Amino acid sequence: MTSYHDITDALSGLLSPGKVTADREILEAYARDETSDLSAMPDILVRAESVEDVRAVMEFCNTHGLPVIPRGAGTGVTGGAVPVRGGVVLSLEKMNRIIEIDRENMVAVVEPGAITRDIQDAARAEGLMYPPDPASLDSCSIGGNVAENAGGPRAVRYGTTRDYVLGLEFVLADGSVITTGGKFVKNATGYNLSGILIGSEGTLAVVTKIVLRLVPAPLFTFDMLLPFPSLVEAMNVVYGILLNRVVPATIEFMERDAIDLAAKFLEREMPFPDAGAHLLIQVDGNHEQAVFNDLDAIGKLSCADPDTIIIAQSPEQRERLWKARRSIRDAIKKFYPVFLAEDCVVPRSRIPEFMSDLKNYLETKDLRSVMFGHAGDGNVHIDVLKGDMEYEAWTQGLPELKREIYRRAIALGGTITGEHGIGFIRKDYLSLALSRDEIELLKRIKKAFDPKGILNPGKIF
Ligand SMILES: Cc1cc2nc3c(=O)[nH]c(=O)nc-3n(C[C@H](O)[C@H](O)[C@H](O)COP(=O)(O)OP(=O)(O)OC[C@H]3O[C@@H](n4cnc5c(N)ncnc54)[C@H](O)[C@@H]3O)c2cc1C
Numbered sequence: 510m511t512s513y514h515d516i517t518d519a520l521s522g523l524l525s526p527g528k529v530t531a532d533r534e535i536l537e538a539y540a541r542d543e544t545s546d547l548s549a550m551p552d553i554l555v556r557a558e559s560v561e562d563v564r565a566v567m568e569f570c571n572t573h574g575l576p577v578i579p580r581g582a583g584t585g586v587t588g589g590a591v592p593v594r595g596g597v598v599l600s601l602e603k604m605n606r607i608i609e610i611d612r613e614n615m616v617a618v619v620e621p622g623a624i625t626r627d628i629q630d631a632a633r634a635e636g637l638m639y640p641p642d643p644a645s646l647d648s649c650s651i652g653g654n655v656a657e658n659a660g661g662p663r664a665v666r667y668g669t670t671r672d673y674v675l676g677l678e679f680v681l682a683d684g685s686v687i688t689t690g691g692k693f694v695k696n697a698t699g700y701n702l703s704g705i706l707i708g709s710e711g712t713l714a715v716v717t718k719i720v721l722r723l724v725p726a727p728l729f730t731f732d733m734l735l736p737f738p739s740l741v742e743a744m745n746v747v748y749g750i751l752l753n754r755v756v757p758a759t760i761e762f763m764e765r766d767a768i769d770l771a772a773k774f775l776e777r778e779m780p781f782p783d784a785g786a787h788l789l790i791q792v793d794g795n796h797e798q799a800v801f802n803d804l805d806a807i808g809k810l811s812c813a814d815p816d817t818i819i820i821a822q823s824p825e826q827r828e829r830l831w832k833a834r835r836s837i838r839d840a841i842k843k844f845y846p847v848f849l850a851e852d853c854v855v856p857r858s859r860i861p862e863f864m865s866d867l868k869n870y871l872e873t874k875d876l877r878s879v880m881f882g883h884a885g886d887g888n889v890h891i892d893v894l895k896g897d898m899e900y901e902a903w904t905q906g907l908p909e910l911k912r913e914i915y916r917r918a919i920a921l922g923g924t925i926t927g928e929h930g931i932g933f934i935r936k937d938y939l940s941l942a943l944s945r946d947e948i949e950l951l952k953r954i955k956k957a958f959d960p961k962g963i964l965n966p967g968k969i970f
Contacts, residue, residue, distance in 0.1 A: 513552040516575065520555060520597075523565045530554050539598045542585040543645075544934060545848055549591050551578065551598040558603045560678065560686060560717040566599055567715065568684030576966050577682075579711035581622060581653030584645045586850055587932025589657065589710045593967045599715060601652050607631045610723070616675065616692045617721040621652025625659075628721070637723040640667035640758075643928070644835045652716050658708035660928035662759035662791070662834075665885030667724070669928065670707065677703045678718035682959040692720060705954065710930050711965040713958040727793035729800045730758070732827050734819040735811050736784030740764055741861045743786040747884045748858065749810040750790075755803045760885035761789040761834055764864075767881040771833045774840030779833065780819055788884065789834055837881050838892075847895040849907065851914050855923030857887040863921050864889060870913060874906070888927035908937070915941050931969045939969065 513531060521529045530536070531553050541548040557563045570577045576596025583590050592598055605622035612635045619628055625639075625646040632639045642661035643649055649659065655677070660669035676690025689702045706713060737743040740762065747760055763771075764786050772779040781787065790807060794800045808818055821827040841848055855863045864880055871878050871893060882890040891914060895903045915925045915938055925935060925942045939948060952970060955962075 516573070516597075517553055520553065520566065520569060523569060524555065524557075524562050528556050528558065528562060536598075539580065539583070539600065540591070542583040542588060542590045544586050544588040544591065544932070545842075545846070545850065547588045547591055547934065549593045550595065551592040552595045553597045554600060555597055556600045556603050560680065563599065563601075563680045563715050563717050564684045564686055566597065567680050567682055570597055570963055571683045571961060574961055575963060577715075577963055578965050579652075579656070579715045581650035581656070582624070582648050584649040585653060585657065585930070585932065587926075587930050587934050589930060589932040589965070589968055590653075591933060593933050596963075596966075601650065601715070601717075604717065605650070608718075610635050610637065611692060612637065614692045615723045615725070617723055618692075619651055619719050619721060621650060621655070621716050621719060623651050625649055625651055625654055632723050633726055636726055638726040639673065639721060639723055641670045641673060644838065651719055651721070655707055655716055655719060656709060656711050657928065657930045660883070660886070660888065662761050662789075662883055662885075664883060664888075665760055666756050666758045666793075671704070673722045674703050674707055674719060675722050676720035677706055677716055679706060679714040679716045681714050682961065682964050686717075687714070688718075690720060694722065708930065710932060710968055712955060712968055713964065715964075725795075728795045729797050730791060730793040730827070731800060731804055732789065732791045732821040732830050733804060733807065734780065734821075734830055735788045735790065735807075735813055736781035736817055737786045737788065737811075737813075738784070740786040740864060743788050744861045744884060746788065746807075746811045750807055751857075751885070753806060753810060755792070755806050757790045757792045757803070757807070757885065759789065759791040759883075761882070762860075762884040763787045763789065763834065763837065763881040764879070766877075766879045767837045768833070770840040770844060770879060771836045774836050774843060775833065781817065789830060834881075837879070837890075841879060841892050841894070845894040845896065847900070847903065849891075849893040849895075849910060850929070851891040851893070851911070851925075852882070852888060852927050852929045853891065853914060853918035853923055853925055854886070854888045854927035855918050855921045857884070859921040859923070860884060860887060860889060863917060863923070866917055867891065867914060870917070874910070876910075883927075886927070887923065911935075911938060912941070933968055936967070936969055 517531045580590040601621040604620040608618040643659040
C-alpha cells in the first residue's frame with residue numbers, strides 16, 4: 510500500500526459502504542478527546558458496526574503495519590483515543606446495543622459503544638443496578654469504561670468497572686476473536702484475560718462485547734450535603750463514618766473553589782457560601798429505617814447543626830445536588846480552558862496532608878488549583894489552572910509540575926492515577942510509579958497481544 514488513499518479504498522472494499530472515510534471535515538471530530546490542549550488528525554476513520562468489521566480492520570491493518578486507535582465516545586481525559594501518530598481511528602460508537610438484561614442471572618450483555626447511563630437505565634427497569642458511575646456517564650461508553658477501568662463516586666461501596674466485568678469478547682491485533690468468561694461470577698480457569706484487558710487503554714485488543722454483573726437495585730437512596738469549615742474537618746468525619754460501620758455508597762468532597770465554580774457555571778446560589786469544604790454522601794439500602802439510622806449516625810458524627818444538613822429524598826432533589834458535583838469539570842473547562850487535570854490516589858487517611866502540601870507547593874508557583882473527588886476511596890482530582898500565565902511558560906513548566914504532584918502522591922503511599930489512566934499525557938511518568946521490572950513485564954504482555962505494536966501506539970509506554 511503506498512498511500513492512505515489506497516488504504517481507504519482497500520478498507521472500503523472490505524467493509525460495506527459508508528463505514529470508512531478520509532473526509533477531513535469528519536475526521537476533525539476524531540482528532541481529540543476531552544484532554545485539555547491535545548489533538549492530532551487521524552488519516553482514516555472506520556465506524557465499525559459488528560465484530561466482523563472489527564476483525565477485518567484489524568487483520569488488514571496488522572498485515573500492512575498500520576496504527577489502529579480504538580475509540581468509544583471520546584470523553585477520555587488522558588489522550589487515549591487521540592491518534593498521536595496518525596493512522597486508523599476505529600470507532601465503536603455504532604456498536605451500542607444493550608443486547609440483553611438477564612434478570613435471572615443478574616447480568617447485562619452489551620456492545621462496547623453502549624452509553625453507561627443507558628445501561629444503568631436498562632438495568633434499573635428490571636429492578637437491578639449497574640453501580641459504576643463516572644461523572645461522564647451521560648456520554649461515555651462502556652467500552653471506554655472497560656479500557657480505562659473507570660470509577661466513580663460509588664466506588665466506596667460498590668467498586669469500579671473491574672468489579673463488574675464477568676466476560677469479554679475482543680479482537681486481537683491479528684484479527685483473532687477471543688471470548689473470555691461468561692454469565693457466571695466465579696472463574697478459576699487459567700489466567701484472567703478479562704482482568705488484563707481492563708485498564709489496557711486500547712493497547713492490547715479491541716473489546717467488542719461485554720458481560721456485566723448487575724446487583725439488586727437498593728430500594729431506598731438518600732443523599733446528604735454537609736458543610737465543613739475546612740477539608741481537614743470534613744476528612745476527620747469520613748474516617749469516623751467508616752470506622753462506625755456505616756459504608757455509604759459515596760463520600761465525595763468538594764473544596765470551596767470547586768463549589769464556587771460549579772455555582773457560577775450553573776448560575777445558581779450554593780446553600781452554604783461560607784463553608785470551606787463540603788461532603789456529598791449517598792446512603793442506600795433496602796430497609797428504610799436502617800438507611801435513616803445511617804443518615805442519623807453520619808449527622809451526629811459530623812457534629813453539624815442539623816439545620817445545616819441538606820437531605821435529598823426525591824430523584825429531582827438528588828439530581829440537583831449531583832448536578833453541582835458533576836458540573837465541576839465542565840465549569841473549569843468553561844472558565845479556564847487550559848488546565849492540568851490530575852487524579853492521583855493516596856491512602857484515604859493521607860488526603861488532607863496530600864492536599865495541603867500540594868496547595869502550599871502550588872502557591873509558591875503562583876498557580877491556582879481546584880480540588881475535589883472521592884474522599885471515600887482516596888482519589889483526589891487536582892485541576893491546576895493556567896490562568897493568566899503566558900502559554901509558553903505554562904507548557905515549559907508542565908513536566909516539573911506533574912512530577913511534583915506525582916512525587917507527593919507516591920511518597921504518601923499512593924499512585925499517579927486512580928481512574929483516568931496513563932494514556933498519552935502521563936506516559937513519560939510511568940517509571941515514577943512502577944519499577945523497571947514491572948514496566949518490562951507490561952511490555953512483554955503488550956508484545957504477546959500485539960507483536961507489531963499497531964494498537965494505540967504512543968500510549969502508556
Ligand atoms: C466531565 C468528565 C467527567 C469524567 N468523570 C470521570 C469519572 O468520574 N470517572 C472516570 O473514571 N472517568 C471520568 N472521566 C473520563 C472518561 O469519561 C472515562 O475515561 C471513560 O471511561 C472514557 O470512555 P469513552 O467511551 O469516552 O472512551 P474514549 O475516550 O473514546 O477512549 C478511552 C480509551 O479507551 C480505549 N477504548 C475505547 N473503546 C475501546 C474498546 N471498545 N476496546 C478497546 N479500547 C477502547 C481508547 O483507545 C482510549 O485509550 C470523565 C471525563 C469527563 C470529560
